[in-house]
Amino acid sequence: MKIGIVTQAFYPYPGGVSEHVYHTARVLRQMGHDVRVVTTSFPGDPPDCEAMVRRIGRAVSVPVNGSFCPVAVCSHMKRAVRAMLDAERFDVLHLHEPLMPTLCRSVLSQAEAPVVGTFHASSDSRVAHTVAGRALGGLAGRLAKRIAVSRAAEATASQYTDGEFTIVPNGVDVERFRDAEPIRRLRDGRFNILFVGRMEPRKGAKFLFRALPAILREVPEARLVVVGGGPLSSYYRRYVPRECEPNVLFEGFVHGSMLPRYYRTADVFCSPATYGESFGIVLLEAMAAGAAIVASDIPGYRDVIGTGERGILVPRKSPEAIADAIVGLARDPGFRNTLSRRGRRDVERYSWDRVTREILDVYRTALDREVPDEGRSGTSVERERRVRQEAEIVVR
Numbered sequence: 001m002k003i004g005i006v007t008q009a010f011y012p013y014p015g016g017v018s019e020h021v022y023h024t025a026r027v028l029r030q031m032g033h034d035v036r037v038v039t040t041s042f043p044g045d046p047p048d049c050e051a052m053v054r055r056i057g058r059a060v061s062v063p064v065n066g067s068f069c070p071v072a073v074c075s076h077m078k079r080a081v082r083a084m085l086d087a088e089r090f091d092v093l094h095l096h097e098p099l100m101p102t103l104c105r106s107v108l109s110q111a112e113a114p115v116v117g118t119f120h121a122s123s124d125s126r127v128a129h130t131v132a133g134r135a136l137g138g139l140a141g142r143l144a145k146r147i148a149v150s151r152a153a154e155a156t157a158s159q160y161t162d163g164e165f166t167i168v169p170n171g172v173d174v175e176r177f178r179d180a181e182p183i184r185r186l187r188d189g190r191f192n193i194l195f196v197g198r199m200e201p202r203k204g205a206k207f208l209f210r211a212l213p214a215i216l217r218e219v220p221e222a223r224l225v226v227v228g229g230g231p232l233s234s235y236y237r238r239y240v241p242r243e244c245e246p247n248v249l250f251e252g253f254v255h256g257s258m259l260p261r262y263y264r265t266a267d268v269f270c271s272p273a274t275y276g277e278s279f280g281i282v283l284l285e286a287m288a289a290g291a292a293i294v295a296s297d298i299p300g301y302r303d304v305i306g307t308g309e310r311g312i313l314v315p316r317k318s319p320e321a322i323a324d325a326i327v328g329l330a331r332d333p334g335f336r337n338t339l340s341r342r343g344r345r346d347v348e349r350y351s352w353d354r355v356t357r358e359i360l361d362v363y364r365t366a367l368d369r370e371v372p373d374e375g376r377s378g379t380s381v382e383r384e385r386r387v388r389q390e391a392e393i394v395v396r
Contacts, residue, residue: 001033001034001091001092001363002033002034002035002036002088002089002090002091002092003028003033003034003035003036003090003091003092003093003094003363004035004036004038004088004090004092004093004094004107004113005021005024005025005035005036005037005038005094005096006038006039006093006094006095006096006103006104006107007021007037007038007039007095007096007097007104008039008040008059008069008070008071008072008096008097008100008103008104009021009039009069009070009096010022010037010039010042010053011042011046011047011049012042012043012044012045012046012047013042013044013059013070014253015198016120016170016279016281017096017097017120019170019281020096020118020120020149020170020171020281021037021039021096022037022047022049023171023173023352023356024171024352024355024356024359025037025049025052026049026352027352027353027356028356028360029052031356031360035052036052036053036054036088036090037049037052037053037054038053038054038056038084038103038107039053039054039055039056039072039103040055040056040057040058040059040070040072040073040074040103041055041057041058041059042058042059042070054084054088056072056074056077056080056081056084056103057072057073057074057077057080057102057103058072058073058074059071059072059073060073067198067200067201067202067276068198068200068230068231069100071100071101071102072102072103073102074102074103077102077103077106078106078110081103081106081107081110082110085107085110085111085112090113091113091367092113092114092115092116092363092366092367093107093111093113093114093115093116094115094116094117094118094359094363095107095108095115095116095117095118096117096118096120097117097118097119097120097121098115098117098118098119098139098143099139099160099161105139108139108142108143109139109142111142114144114145114363114366114367114369115142115143115144115366116143116144116145116146116147116359116362116363116366117143117145117146117147118147118148118149118168119146119147119148119149119153119154119156119157119165120149120153120278120279121153121156121157121276121278122150122152122153122155122156122275122276122277122278122279122299122300123156123275123276140161140162140163143161143163144366144369145166145362145365145366145369146161146163146164146165146166147165147166147167147168147359147362148165148166148167148168148278149167149168149169149170149278149279150167150169150278150279150299150300150303151167151299151303152277152278152279152298152299152300152303153278153279153300154167155299156278166358166362168355168358168359168362169279169303169350169355170279170281170284170350170355171284171350171351171352171354171355171356172281172284172285172287172288172347172350172351172352173288173351173352174288174347174348174350174351176260176288177260177263177264177285177288177289178288178289178290178344180260180261180263180264180289181261181264182261182264182265183261183262183264183265186223186225186265187265189221190221190222190223191219191221191222191223191267191268191330192222192223192225192265192266192267192268193208193215193222193223193224193225193266193267193268193269193270193326194224194225194227194262194263194265194266194268194269194270194286194291195208195224195225195226195227195228195269195270195271195272196227196228196259196262196263196269196271196282196285197227197228197271197273197282198228198229198230199228199229199230199232199233199235199236200230200232201274202273202274202275202276202277203228203271203272203273203274204271204272204273204274204296204316204317205226205236205239205272206236206239207272207274207316207317207318207319207322208224208270208272208319208322209224209236209239209240209241209244209248210239210241210319211319211320211322211323211326212224212240212241212244212247212248212323213241213243213244214319214320214323214324214327215323215326215327216244216247218323218327218330218331219326219327219330219331222247222326222330223247223248223249224244224247224248224249225249225251225262225265225266226248226249226250226251227251227252227253227254227259227262228252228253229252229253233250233252237250259285260285260289263285263286263288263289263291264289264290264291266286266289266291267291267292267329267330267336268291268292268293268294268326268329268330268336269282269283269286269289269291269292269293269294270293270294270295270322270326271283271293271294271295271296271301272295272296272314272316272317272322273295273296273298273301273316274296274298274316274317275298275316277298277300277301278300279300279303279304280295280300280301280303280304283295283301283304283305283311284304284347284350286343287304287310287343287344287346287347288343288344288347290340290343290344291340291343292311292312292329292335292336292339292340292343293305293310293311293312293339293343294311294312294314294322294325294326294329295311295312295313295314296313296314296315296316296317297313297314297315297316298316301313309342309346310339310342310343310346311339311343312325312328312329312339
């Protein structure tokens with residue numbers, strides 16, 4: 001099967017969607033499918049997988065939902081997309097955030113092959129819902145199948161597009177995080193608290209920074225390791241109390257090969273995000289590495305953590321609750337080990353092999369959907385019949 005995965009976020013741009021696209025494309029190729037990632041251009045070195053990538057236009061970052069989102073800019077987007085579709089002749093198209101301007105919507109409006117859309121975002125903003133609904137226009141009917149990465153993402157998407165959703169979660173490279181070597185220079189007897197994420201409003205880093213005085217009063221050997229950056233990094237550093245600065249390491253962006261080693265070095269992983277997290281890939285990474293988790297009690301995180309089985313959920317925007325949870329884990333290594341064992345056990349459900357097979361099942365259903373022959377060439381209809389037969393063989 002020839003599969004086109006369309007996304008406005010991909011390497012070298014970091015983030016959960018980039019990870020999702022790369023790993024599902026990799027597994028699909030291992031299964032024998034022909035996969036192309038259709039995306040846009042970003043600053044930085046091209047990834048090792050560039051041979052399977054087609055890029056249209058260039059990315060500009062725009063503020064969306066408390067974060068920064070890349071949007072493809074191209075003076076002839078419609079023509080470029082049309083030429084790409086004609087050249088590739090995909091059997092199935094898979095769009096991540098299908099309503100995002102401009103690349104995904106252009107592909108959705110011109111696609112002839114069945115289109116699967118994955119919705120990642122979670123937002124309570126009425127303005128965002130209104131804008132998304134208007135942007136969708138009459139394109140909703142062009143989606144053969146809809147995927148949401150969590151119930152929180154489904155709740156958001158269902159406010160501006162009708163239809164049933166299949167929940168297929170994000171995944172994690174379990175072995176990569178489980179088997180990583182800890183960073184020796186940080187294994188010096190200190191109690192390591194890890195934060196991973198961009199310095200932006202919704203990630204909530206300032207609430208963790210504000211919790212540091214209370215943490216250090218009870219656990220003076222604690223150290224906060226901050227991995228991530230962004231244009232607001234200097235601004236957010238100001239939230240670290242001056243007396244706590246010696247106990248904080250800002251590591252900035254780290255190469256993907258190093259990231260698992262930071263997780264394996266952590267005693268506790270803390271994600272104090274305040275909103276807009278539909279799932280929480282960082283939680284899966286921490287679980288796979290065996291770190292105990294303290295995270296905000298927000299919908300997307302509840303889907304992963306459950307009701308305390310795999311970590312501690314605390315009220316959002318509460319430095320006091322963050323400090324209490326981290327101090328409690330520092331004082332109770334037995335409970336930390338219990339959370340670690342549960343996380344390592346349960347994270348297997350999110351392996352990329354399993355997640356990708358669930359996505360392949362959705363492709364099969366999309367191909368089985370009755371598509372009117374009117375206005376379509378016999379060649380196009382015949383190709384869909386052939387691909388449906390191939391999908392049957394692959395799934396079996």
